[in-house]
Amino acid sequence: MSDSKIIYLNGEFLPEDMAKVSVLDRGFLFGDGVYEVIPVFGGRLLRLGEHLDRLARSLAEIRIPDPLSRQGWAALLEELLARNPGGDRSIYVQVTRGVAPRDHAFPEAITPTVMAMVNPIRPPDEQVLAQGVAAVVIPDHRWSRCDIKAITLLANVLARQEAVDSGATEAILVRNGLATEGAASNLFLVADGVIVTPPKDHSLLGGITRDLVVELAEANDLPVMETRIPGDSLHGAQEIWLTSSTREILPVTRLDGRAVGEGTPGPVWQRIHALYQDYKASLRQEAP
Secondary structure (H helix, E strand, O other): OOOOOEEEEOOEEEEHHHOOOOOOEHHHHHOOEEEEEEEEEOOEEOOHHHHHHHHHHHHHHOOOOOOOOHHHHHHHHHHHHHHOOOOOEEEEEEEEOOEOOOOOOOOOOOOOEEEEEEEEOOOOOHHHHHHOEEEEEEEOOOOOOOOOOEOOOHHHHHHHHHHHHOOOOEEEEEEOOEEEEEOOEEEEEEEOOEEEEOOOOOOOOOOHHHHHHHHHHHHOOOOEEEOOEEHHHHHHOOEEEEEEOOOEEEEEEEEOOEEOOOOOOOHHHHHHHHHHHHHHHHHHHHOO
16 A cells, blocks of 8 residues: 555545544534444455444434435545555544534534545464454443444543553453443353354444354354353453454464463354355455
């Protein structure tokens, strides 16, 4: 990818250092906005329809009118990719309520701020694939509408930093005795040979990669179940995984300093990881 990144901002494609927003933007003042992250493999946007569905739902939940049609979003993103050529990438999209004098209540007749940018996706680290990553379990102190992909991510930032300070890659969050998700990832575990992930509700963000993993498991006759996960069951899991758009499927092999299962990426993860890589390869083959 070129060092000269091009940003989309409110109808214009601009060099990164020229893309500016007002200090009165409600995203800056209140975190009043939502975002989406869409991976791009072989030039093809991964599950664009599902990502736009989630963006539209997040916008509707916080009562921001969707600023573009589906066709408009698709055209914008394709143009942004063309202006930022490279290998595997991700597109970050952010929509805030817009610019207005600071007041908590919604202003009238306000135009949303729309920004999008492209970042490279690093290929999976071979050492991570061979050894897995460490995670820690911490209390979930986030707000009660985690199903909205909101830009108000301070609690997630603090949780991730707590993991880093502990020498771990990610924090697994527990609320009211139930494991919800990671600070920036969805949660899977394997128990008695069954893949288990929490059901989608207000306590977690329904991930597109999460849904794809469930689909791949079902399509390949791997037993999978969506059910609540007691936090105290994490340490007895045979395998634990964390999924996200840019980090794919991370095997957790150490939890709170103790081995998960045999302490290496497990056989079910190996199978799901291979299926996911095959899915990515199919996107590249379909690319024009």
